[in-house]
Every structure is written in C-alpha cells, then in structure tokens.
Amino acid sequence: MKIAVVGTGYVGLVTGTCFAETGNDVICVDIDAAKVEKMRNGEVPIYEPDLDVLFERNQRQGRLKFTTDLKSAVDHADVIFLALPTPPGADGSADLRFILGVAKDLSGMISHYTVVVDKSTVPVGTAERVHEALAKNLDESLFDVVSNPEFLREGVAVDDFLKPDRVVIGTNSEKAEEVMRRLYEPFVRSGNPIIFMDIRSAEMTKYAANSYLATRISFMNEIANLCEEVGADVDAVRKGMGSDSRIGKRFLFPGVGYGGSCFPKDVQALARTAGQNDYDFQILNAVMAVNDRQRLRIADKIEAYYGDDLKGKTIALWGLAFKPNTDDIREAPALYTIDRLLAAGANVRAYDPEAMDNVKELYGDKITFCEDQYAALEGADALAIVTEWSAFRTPDFGRMQEALNHSVIFDGRNLYDLRRMVEAGFYYDSIGRGVVK
Numbered sequence: 001m002k003i004a005v006v007g008t009g010y011v012g013l014v015t016g017t018c019f020a021e022t023g024n025d026v027i028c029v030d031i032d033a034a035k036v037e038k039m040r041n042g043e044v045p046i047y048e049p050d051l052d053v054l055f056e057r058n059q060r061q062g063r064l065k066f067t068t069d070l071k072s073a074v075d076h077a078d079v080i081f082l083a084l085p086t087p088p089g090a091d092g093s094a095d096l097r098f099i100l101g102v103a104k105d106l107s108g109m110i111s112h113y114t115v116v117v118d119k120s121t122v123p124v125g126t127a128e129r130v131h132e133a134l135a136k137n138l139d140e141s142l143f144d145v146v147s148n149p150e151f152l153r154e155g156v157a158v159d160d161f162l163k164p165d166r167v168v169i170g171t172n173s174e175k176a177e178e179v180m181r182r183l184y185e186p187f188v189r190s191g192n193p194i195i196f197m198d199i200r201s202a203e204m205t206k207y208a209a210n211s212y213l214a215t216r217i218s219f220m221n222e223i224a225n226l227c228e229e230v231g232a233d234v235d236a237v238r239k240g241m242g243s244d245s246r247i248g249k250r251f252l253f254p255g256v257g258y259g260g261s262c263f264p265k266d267v268q269a270l271a272r273t274a275g276q277n278d279y280d281f282q283i284l285n286a287v288m289a290v291n292d293r294q295r296l297r298i299a300d301k302i303e304a305y306y307g308d309d310l311k312g313k314t315i316a317l318w319g320l321a322f323k324p325n326t327d328d329i330r331e332a333p334a335l336y337t338i339d340r341l342l343a344a345g346a347n348v349r350a351y352d353p354e355a356m357d358n359v360k361e362l363y364g365d366k367i368t369f370c371e372d373q374y375a376a377l378e379g380a381d382a383l384a385i386v387t388e389w390s391a392f393r394t395p396d397f398g399r400m401q402e403a404l405n406h407s408v409i410f411d412g413r414n415l416y417d418l419r420r421m422v423e424a425g426f427y428y429d430s431i432g433r434g435v436v437k
C-alpha cells in the first residue's frame, strides 16, 4: 500500500519504517528541512534499538522516502498517518494545533479516497475535529478518519510495532476497516488481535491503558515507601503480589517515579478530560501527586543522610535518561534529582550511556559529565542510581569502593541484592527495602 506519515518524531519514524519493512511504499513528511535532508542521507535522527537496520534496508530498497512537501506525499498516499506532537498546553490539556493545522492543509490537497489516521495520543473527540477540518474543502466520500493509538515503549518501539500485543482501530467505516486490516495483518500473524471499535473508544483506550500503568507504578511506589516504614521488603511483596495471575508480574517495579513523554502527559490530559466533563477522577489526581513526590525520593534520602552537610559534597549520578535504552530525558527523574542536589549546594558528577548530550544542553557546566560509570565515582562522597541501565547491574564493587570517597549508595532502581551489599560493606539505601550498612 502507499502510505504517508506526517511527523517524523519517534512514533512517526518507527511507524513509517516498520510499514516499509512489510513491503509498503512509505513517504515520511516533516517541516524540518534540515532533518529531512539528514534522513535522506541515511541518518536516523533518534536513538532507538534496531531502527537503524530497518531504516537503512528500506531506504536502500526504495520503500522509505523523506520529503518536506506534504502535497506530493498526499498525492502518493492511500493512507496518511498523523504522528504529530501533542504537547500539554498551559492548562494541561493536549495542544492540538499541529494536528488540526495539518488536517486543514490536507483538506485542500486530497484528491482520491484516503484514510487519515490519528496516530498521536489525542483527547477523546479529536478524530471528529479532524473530520470537520477535512470536510471543509473536501467531499466526505473522499476520506475516512481513523483512530489508531500507538502503544510503543521507547527502547523497544520497533519490537512493539512488529509484534504488538494488540492493535486498536477506531472507525465507523467498513472501507477504512478493510484498509487498516490489510495494513496490520502482517504484524499479528501470531494471533494477537486487531480490535476494531468506535472512534471515541479507541481514543479513550490509549489514555486508559497508560493511566492504568501509571497508577500501578504510583501504587507500588506507595507500597514501597510504606514497606520502609514497617520493615518489609518490597521486592518480596512485589513477587508475592505479582504471582497472582489477576495482577501479573510486569510493571510492578517501584522506583523514582514514572517519566518520559507519555505517562506524565497522558495522565494529566485524562484528568483534564475528566474535569471538562465535570467528573472528578480522584485516583488520577493521587497518581500524579504520588509521582511528583516519588521523583524526589532519592534526593530526599540524600538530604536526610547528610542533614545540613550536603553543601560542598560530591554526588555521583548513574543514569540520566528517564529509562534505559533511550537518550530521552523528558520528565526524567534524574533532572529533578540534579536540581535538588544543586540547590542544596552539592556537586554532581554524572554518567549516562546515551543521554549526556541532551542533559549538557540544559545544564552546561553546572554538573560534571564523565566518560564512564567509574570515572563518575572518582572523588565522590556517594553514588545515586536513577536509571537502571544494564551496565550498572553487575559492576565491579571493589573498583567502585576505590573510586568513591565513602562506600555509600542511594539506589532508586533496586539493582543490587541486599546481602551482597552487606558483604561488600556498603551503606546501601534503595526503594522499599530498608537500609543496609
């Protein structure tokens, strides 16, 4: 099929590349001419595992192209995916300027039957607004609007796209349903479902799924904090709970709160939608409040440990990205940790395998960026771990102790076995498991 993807952010680029991989003819459109030029020259603008291989192959074979010219992409396409940013506006609701702007442009451009797909996470009712914008200069027989929310996790987005747990399609048109079924069938050969539903339910599904996952995280963070108070070990509690098949083992890890480009924004947007409908969604308010507090948990622990003496201390920081296998620092707990440490007069020596350049842009020389994880420890009074990169999981504890001034670790991701830390002689404070010394 002939596809256009408008917006080459991380969702658009993964979508376009993966559809090319199953043999479709894909043109990706972006207004950023410099970025388009780079992509034409084979440069992948984001770090996402496996994307480079698929990108190179499909570009070489002529199935993946890039342009700034929306009209030529529209002329080419039978299906147009809108993968545009929906940043939170001043009032917390998703800002639809980009999506509705492009819908308006499309209205004057489409000249044959086209399925226009909302891929971005958009509030319930957006597809109807896209429909209205398209219908301004366009006969309704020439298009259908479909909602097809993405469930891609950064760091495994390609895998999530190629092997989805499910595909959700919201449409009221049989013709569009057939087009979407043909597009997605190659990805669900294993038998996972393509779930068709009405448009509003599809839009709601995305928010419900992400908000539920965020709720699980905030819930576990509160359980962990309470475990510290009552002397329980949240790791054991998590396993005990997660073995109940109604609960499930995944997504129960307490830590320094959720971050990234989706959860914070989506929970806020759903709460806002509730508010606009005069519905007081109490759980969501608590989920957000708990997360605001939890992302400062490590800084709180450090401040409590040093009391008034944090000024002038040097803290090594392992991990800056909001989670491993990405360079994304949007809403990263590390940034909140850094701000608190700097405000208290501490020095920060940071290391992250991928995200340091992005953090440099924000902090310049206010913190020291180190070449590797051990270099970050040199002369530091303590280590704080904020992101669970695999390389941090089995470090050389002896080498760590040589580099650190004091054997003190604050671990926001529960990476190490408690007994191991006792044997190694660390002061070790993690999340929901008590302190070992």
Ligand code: UDX
Pocket (backbone or CB within 6 Å): 150, 151, 152, 153, 154, 155, 210, 217, 250, 251, 252, 253, 254, 255, 256, 257, 258, 259, 260, 261, 262, 263, 322, 323
């Ligand atoms: C998420 C959703 O998973 C994806 O389906 C959606 O479309 C986009 O948002 P992503 O933001 O890439 O994906 O990250 P994810 O792996 O889901 O983690 C989100 C946050 O939750 C991270 O900050 C992570 O550290 C945190 N988390 C996750 C926990 O604190 N504990 C867990 O058990 C799982």
